Amino acid sequence: MSAMPLWKIACQEQLLPGASIEEKWEFAQSAGFDGIELRARDDEAFEARLGALKRAVGRGVVLPAVCLDGLALGGDVDRCADAFRQVAARVGVIAALGGRVVVAPVSDGPLLQVPSQRSSTEDYLTLSDGLRLLAERAAREGVSICLQPVNRYEGHPVNTLDQAVGLCRAVGLPSARVAAGTFHMNIEEADPAGALLAAGPWLGHVELADSNGFEPGAGHVDWWAAFAALDAAGYDGWTGFSCRLSGPPEAVLPASVSLLRQAGG
Template structure:
């Protein structure tokens, strides 16, 4: 990765500004190389990996090393586990830290931008009964500062980033907005800890999504894109023209990955997405 901008994705042939990625589960293929070729035929620059629990990403290292050597662009991994670093149960939280540490080591070996995780997902919402979580806000914060601090130290030591994705108020009670993510990054105080905002969650949480992106740009190392209904960009009412052009104007050069459900067949819908985003990022 470039020393001047560690979020810019490099291959031997090119230095890609704002690579547009598609998550690997949406693309057919017997292996990562075949998926990459299909993704490129659909107009994408690369793949976003999915990182399941039980050290599944680490177990894929032989395949991923081969793909990396063959020029496959896969700069990020999105966690896909049942528990996360903000878990109320201490053993589960520590397991999540171990899992993310492993994923960071893998992404560093692949010269990746980083591995992303929310604080938690589906564990508790202050907008649903019983409304008050079993842990105080102060203890929530202490746990996240400790967990992300340790992960950031490891990420820095291997040369990649731990990426926090703020989730909406119905999916997490701890970090919902970009501003809350910035505050946590500032408290941890390690540049290997950065944000991965998602346009779907922003549509719920941000009064002015473009302004929130612009204000936090120095903390953003990755962006997830899906529409207001959690479908592919273009299927809802997110203002991608404004949000993508805001990223461009602010000098953002990192990846943009499609993290969405699909309203129809992948081979029909997904090729429409890169042109939609690229016209405002270019």
């Protein structure tokens, strides 16, 4: 039996020690990571970083993806429109940096603090229409929009990989993809490995966190089964740490990457 491939593993920037993106990259490499996943919370601030990030890329820093705080559907129509506008801004920035993935969690915010004013069907149609527009923009930039399902306590109407696949299939563009989040899958998927395998053709990114939200290895996710499923699905894209840390990054991050490599990551 042939060995499983080594997937590319990135780490979200806020988890890495260092005052600059270059210092974070130096640590990331020493810990075993292959890239840094950017985190965008404010669109203007993120766009303002473009010059510094371009210089970092020129110095060899690898920035394959950006993760948004959430594609919020709760609240009024203006809030939804603003959410889609912010995603569109990120598409241009990550494309300019040579990245290829924008991860868009479908989230109303922690514990649904801003409940949707529409039905689940209306939310689904709003998301479908918005995703189509974003996918068209992404296709022009050579970027993928990766819709990430989140657990029922953080968002609706997309909680499972199958629901996200259905949306992407309806959009019908290769730039509309699915981002699997292992923390959310632990809550929503009866068979996480089976869900990864079934969604394989649509996967564009995989966000890594253990069952308790900490780094891989701190909970009870079966990483061997997860990576075996990705291998069987033919997935060859990036994975990225999107989690909290159970201890100092200098201690827990190298150990976590090592565990994933042992599991086939």
